[in-house]
Amino acid sequence: MPDYLAFDPHPRAPVPLPPALACDSQFHVFGPREQYPVRPDAAYEMPSATWQVAQKLHATLGIGRGVIVQATTYGADHAVVLDALEGLNAGGPRRYMACANAVVLTERDDAYIQKLHDAGVRGARLTRGSLGIRLSAAGQERIFARVKELGWYLKVQPEPTGIAGQLPAIESLDMPVLIDHMGRADPARGAADPSLARILELFGRGNFWVMLSLSEKLSKIGAPWDDVVPLAQRLIDIAPDRCVWASDWPHPVSVQQPPNEGALLELLYRFAPDAATRQKILVDNPARLFGFDSA
Template sequence: MADYFPFDPDPRPASRMPPPGATDCQFHVFGPAEIYPVRPGAAYEMPQATIGRALAMHEVLGIERGVIVQPTTYGTDHSALLDALAEAGPAYRGCVIAAALTECPDAELERLTKAGVRGARFNFLGAVNLAPDEKMIGRAFARARELGWHVKIQPGQEGILDSVALYENADLTVVIDHMGRPDLRQPGHQATEEKVVELLRKGNFWVLLSNGHKISQAGFPWHDVLPVARAYIEAAPDRVLWASDWPHPLSKTQPPNDGALLDLLFRYAGDEETVRRILVDNPARLIGFDQA
C-alpha cells in the first residue's frame, strides 16, 4: 500500500469563529488498528486518526456538528463508525459506503439509522476499488429512498462526467462531493463545473465545498478555486455544504491546517449570511439536525 501524509496534528483556529451550529459535513475516522482492522483487499490504509482527535480539531475550529463518513478501508464493518457516533454524541451523524445498501441485512440498516446514519456514499475513485455499477446503483438508490437516506457521489479522478449518466436522473437527494472534482489543469474543466451547476438546478442535488486545496493548481491560498465555489453558491445557495474531509485521505503532500480550510470557506462565501447558510442552515435541513 502507498504511504499517505497524515493530518496536521496541531489544529489552529481560522481567522474568526464560525456561527453556532457550524457543521463539518464530511470527515473520517481511522484506527486504532488493533481495534478496527483494515478489511482484506483494502486499497489504502491511513495513519491513525481517531474520533477523539477529530473532535479536538472541531473544538479548536468552533465546529459543533458533523457527519462521520465510513471510509472504504473498513468496507461494511461499521464498528469504528458506530463507536465514533456513540462517542461524538447526538450532534453527529453518519454516512456509510454504498455497498451497505445492497450487502447488509435490513436489521443492520435499521441499526445504522437508529445510530444516526443518514446517507450512503458511492465511490467512483479508482484508487479505492469499490466503484459501483449501474445495476448496483439502481438497487441501492431504491433502498436509500426507503430508508429516507440521501446518497453521496465521490467523483472519479477526472471529475463527474464519466459517471454522471448513472445518477443525474435520480429521484432522491444526491450530494456531489469535492465540488465535482474539476481538473483545473485541463482547458475543458469548465464542462465539469457547468454540469454541477446543471445538476444543482434540478432541485434535488447538493454540492460539497471540500478539497479545494487539492483541486487548486495555484497552491496556497488557492485563489483559482474561488470562481468554482462561487458559481455553485450562486446556482443553489440553499444546497451548498462544507467539509474538512479530515484527515484528508490519499494526500500525496502534507495536508494544510484545518483552520486554513475553514478560512477558504469564508472566502468562498463572502458574507456572514452565506457562511451561516453553508455551515448551519443547509446541513441542518439535509441531515436532520433540527430534530436532534
C-alpha cells in the same frame, strides 16, 4: 498499501470562528487494526485519526456539528463509525451524524442497516472505483432503491477526472444527491469544465447538492488556493441553499502535506465573504440535508 502523508497535528482556530453549530459535512475516523480490521485490498489507513482526535479538532475550529463518512478502508463494516457516533454524541443532543459506504446496502441485512439508521446514519456514499470498491449496475440500482426506501440521501465521490462521466447513472434520481468535492471540476478550465457545467444544470432539478471541499487537491497553483475561489463562488452563486462545507479530515490518500484545517475554513470565508451566506453553508443547509433539526 502506499504511504500517504498524515494530517496536520497542530490545527489552529480560524479567524473569525464560524457561527454556532457550524457543521463539518465530511470527515473520516479510523482506529487500531486490532479493533477495526482493515479490508485486504484497502487503499489506505490512518489509525491515528480517531474520533477523539477529530473531537479535539472540531473544538479548536469552533465546529459544533459533523458528519462522519465511512472510509473505504473498512468497507461494509461500520463498527468504527458506530463507536464514533456513540462517543461523540454521549451525554447530549445528537450533534454528529454519519454517511455509510453504499456497499453496505448490498452486503448487510436489514437489521444491520436499521442499526446504522438508529445510530444516526442518513446517507450512503458511492466511492470512486480506484479506492477498491466497485459496484455492478444492478448493485447500484439496488442501492438507489434502498436509499429511497430509507429516506436517506445519496452521496457521490467524483473520479479524479471529474464527475461528468458518472452523472448519467444518477441524474434522474428523485432523492437528495450530494456531489462531493465540487465535482472535482478543474479550476483552470473555468466555465468550460464539463463537470462544472453539468452540476450547474443539475442544480435546476432542486435535489442536487454540492460539497465545498478538497480545494487543496483541486488547486493547480497551491496554497492559498486562489484558483479555486472562482469555482466555489460560481457554485454558491447558483445554489446558495444547496452548498455545504467539509474539511475532508484527515485528508486520505494525500501525496502532499495536508493543509491546516483553520486555513481551510478561512478559505471558505473567501468563497462566501458575507455572514448570511456562511450561515447557510455552515449551519442551515447541513441541518436541512442531514437532518440535524429533526434529530
